[in-house]
Amino acid sequence: MAMKKRRKSKRKRSQDEGSYTCPSCGETIVIPLDRTAGHEQRYVEDCPVCCHPNVIQVEFFDDGETPRVWADAE
Numbered sequence: 284m285a286m287k288k289r290r291k292s293k294r295k296r297s298q299d300e301g302s303y304t305c306p307s308c309g310e311t312i313v314i315p316l317d318r319t320a321g322h323e324q325r326y327v328e329d330c331p332v333c334c335h336p337n338v339i340q341v342e343f344f345d346d347g348e349t350p351r352v353w354a355d356a357e
Contacts, residue, residue, distance in 0.1 A: 301352035307335035316350055318343055327357055 302313045310332045317324075324341040336357040343350045 301341060301350050303337075303339060303352045303354040305330040305333060305335070305337060306354060306356045307337070308333035312354075314339065314352070316341060316343075316352070318350075 299316050300313055301316045302311050304311055307330060310330065312330060312332070314328070322343045324339075326339055327336050328339050329336050337354040338357050339352070339354050341350055341352050
């Protein structure tokens with residue numbers, strides 16, 4: 284009897300999570316977002332995969348719009 288493959292369900296990301304692609308290793312990194320820290324945020328965080336430092340930038344928009352998250356190598 285053939286086994287059915289399960290479809291991997293794509294997890295819907297909430298408004299309190301964002302993701303960026305590490306400019307050093309290319310991995311997609313999911314991070315928590317904190318709207319209370321301001322509409323525009325910028326901070327340095329090491330990639331959990333390759334440990335290179337990244338400048339993470341976050342922009343929040345009006346309610347309902349997905350926040351913009353990106354990273355540049357430090």
